[in-house]
Amino acid sequence: MSDNRGEGVYPVIAVLGAGAWGTALAAVARRAGREVRLWGRDAAALSRIAATGRNESYLEGIDLPEGLICEPDIARAIEGADCVLMVTPSRTLREMARRIAPHLERRVPVVLCAKGIEQGSGKLLGEVVEEELPGHRIGVLSGPTFARETALGFPTAVTLAFPFAAADRRAPQSAPASRLALSLGNPMFRPYVSDDMVxxxxxxxxxxxxxxxxxxxxxxxxxxxxxxxxxxxxxxxxxxxxxxxxxxxxxxxxxxxxxxxxxxxxxxxxxxxxxxxxxxxxxxxxxxxxxxxxxxxxxxxxxxxxxxxxxxxxxxxxxxxxxxxxxxxxxxxxxxxxxxxxxxxxxxxxxxxxxxxxxxxxxxxxxxx
CATH class of the missing domain: 1.10.1040.10 (N-(1-d-carboxylethyl)-l-norvaline Dehydrogenase; domain 2)
Incomplete structure (x- = not known):
């Protein structure tokens, strides 16, 4: 993990999920100048993305930014990351959180990019991941976004929400939501910061x-x-x-x-x-x-x-x-x-x-x- 002293951008971002939305977010982060590791369940599909610079299965015809790292080993994808974006379906989120728990370095923030409520328990996805990843700041990214338009670089705006602790309110620019907004923001991607994760x-x-x-x-x-x-x-x-x-x-x-x-x-x-x-x-x-x-x-x-x-x-x-x-x-x-x-x-x-x-x-x- 980079020595970023609790302020500024997150230099290294891991994106878990190489479908349409995961790939689009990886492209956003890379265009913003971050080192981006993209992981997906299908190693062969990741190899094709790395070789062609495109994810033809989900974002046909779209050229992805150069330098995107496709990593089929989830432990290596997460290793040294300053922030992790979980872009997996809501029904598999608990399973994925358990899977990454042994590999996630202490205090790395985790951002949920799926939408839903856990069946049976009635828990919001943030609650689910908090149970599986105690000690990590958990946030959510949401907003009016079609993956294809985002990947093409069309002007897009989203909300980044994390619960704000007392320290975050004293220095809001150092809060995880603010730092992630700085990390993902680029000329065509505009994040807004929220403290209302619920x-x-x-x-x-x-x-x-x-x-x-x-x-x-x-x-x-x-x-x-x-x-x-x-x-x-x-x-x-x-x-x-x-x-x-x-x-x-x-x-x-x-x-x-x-x-x-x-x-x-x-x-x-x-x-x-x-x-x-x-x-x-x-x-x-x-x-x-x-x-x-x-x-x-x-x-x-x-x-x-x-x-x-x-x-x-x-x-x-x-x-x-x-x-x-x-x-x-x-x-x-x-x-x-x-x-x-x-x-x-x-x-x-x-x-x-x-x-x-x-x-x-x-x-x-x-x-x-």
Whole structure:
């Protein structure tokens, strides 16, 4: 590890995960002038990246910056690193944290670049990794980002969140979130610093579920009005869950919340919206993505988000509707009709009004042909 005396950039960054997002983040860090070690499970794929300067499996046609180190041995990838970015799927994060624990040097900060909530326990991913890597500062990177655009060097902004200790507040420029922002920032990549890790994590998990809802309704034939309503309700569901867990509602109006939600709900580039589109068009789940086994984080998150909402007694009707369709064989049209026919209420929380919706009943509205 470099002798950087607790301030300034992290000179050496290890990126664990050589998929689209991991490779894109490795490119960002390298363009910012850092030494970057990229590790992935597939040693042959890493060799091809090293030989060609491209990750054709995930980022076809994109030239990666020179000097990127592809390291198939995870212990060597981590050795001497000043910071570690974990860019592995949420469902494997605990396993990966356990795997790297013996090799991680003392006090090296770890940044989570996946989004989700652990199934069963209802724990945020930061809590999961803290259990497996005690003594390390754990943070999260999130925001409105498609990997391909980031890898191409298109202007992109993200949020970097770490809990701030008293020392961090006395010298915020030396806090891990600030140092990582300096380490990754380049002319086309703009990081913002946050101390609300809970708010950022909740937003990242919930937005994937809302994106599936938007895709479902678009696929069923509805359009912009419908999507705008779902996005707005999604922001409110994010705020409710974040606040209940100790996060701040205002965090959800930033890049990691409203920004990421708007992006994910507005383009079939998102696998979450794409899945929703196909289901809304009437395809059965096993035929989506032309029958290929594609992992869709929101599909998994729908279970963990609803389970957590039940644990903390937070009402999340849009997420619950998606869960019912994906995992309870509920009818899509009927479920969304019921969502729209919920009691009429005041938009400001202080306005205590609730009335039965006049359209509530057995008839199912259909999209215009």
């Amino acid at each position: 708010g950022v994590e909740v937003a990242g998990a919930v937005k994937n579920v809302i994106a599936i809802a938007c895709g479902m309704m678009t696929g069923a034939g509805y359009a912009e009005n419908t999507r705008a309503a779902l996005i707005t309700w999604g922001v409110d569901e994010m705020k409710s869950m974040a606040e209940a867990l100790g996060g701040r509602r205002e965090t959800v109006t930033g890049l990691a919340g409203t920004g990421d939600l708007t992006l994910t709900c507005s383009s079939p580039t998102s696998r979450n919206m794409s899945l929703g589109l196909q289901l809304g068009q009437g395809l059965p789940r096993h035929e989506c993505f032309e029958g290929r086994k594609v992992v869709v984080e929101g599909e998994v998150n729908a279970v963990s988000v609803v389970n957590l909402a039940d644990m903390i007694r937070v009402e999340m009707p849009v997420c619950r509707a998606v869960h019912a369709i994906l995992h309870e064989e509920a009818d899509l049209q009927r479920t969304f009709a019921d969502l729209w026919a919920r009691p009429l209420v005041g938009e400001p929380r202080a306005l205590d009004i609730e009335m039965a919706h006049p359209a509530a009943g057995p008839d199912t509205p259909r999209a215009a042909e």
